[in-house]
Amino acid sequence: MQKTVKFLILLTFLFLIIVFYLSLGKDNSYNTENLIGKKIELIYFESFDNNDTLNTLDFKKNNLTLINFWASWCGPCRVEHPILMKLSSEKNLKLVGVNFKDNKQQAKTFLGDLGNPYDFLAKDSNGKQSINFGIYGIPESILINNELKIIKKFIGPLNKEDYKTILAYVK
């Protein structure tokens, strides 16, 4: 019996060492990469400046759609805006901008100053829509296909590398 007890104690220590080894070696920085490939079941956006809406069926009409969450109060959104302006010339890509928890007038000024790259401009006044897309900070952009599957998530401002990545999908 003493042998069994010793064996069990040894086994417990071994188990703990394995658990610590695996856990400490794991990257704990949070990201939403695991959402790539997942399907968004329901999409519904209200237009920023009129009563139009954009729903799941509208997204199915486009081969690729880039949904960009932005706000006028967000500094990095200003940084990524030239990339969005360049992307707006791509015919195979629809750009949907979602104005996130923003002041309407300031958002209009932002687009007036820097240009409006969006095919459809939606609003998310209370941020609830952002949860549907796994957003936890802005700017964030999500590239989806006509099956509403997430192809790529861009957390933070879009940069030149992201631009190339998006172009590779579009062309």
Add this chain to the structure above:
Amino acid sequence: MKIKIFFITFLLISNLCFAMNDVVDQNQIHKNLRCLVCQGQSISDSNSDFAQTIKLVVKDLIAQGKSEDEIYSFMAEKYGEWIVYKPQLNSQNLILWIFPYITLIVGGYVIFYLVRKKTKKV
């Protein structure tokens, strides 16, 4: 003896009644959801923009009649398992769930064996 049986039955029934209670506790859900943009805070503890939005969505989901588990599944689907403090049982964390029970059974057996051995010696 009858009183003991009555109390045990009463406790079991009252527990069962609590288990059958379908009222979803919003605060409990907030406590069990991690604020992803905060340092070690739950949605309940945080006043961040993200936490405020999650609270609104949880309120909406409860109004839609979703159960606590359905709300956790929804959040885990959108943000991954990391958002839920209490992990759901799956193949990856099976050992985490069953290890305490195994320890309890094996430990109980060892203690029982040692006590019996000592008693025999005496």
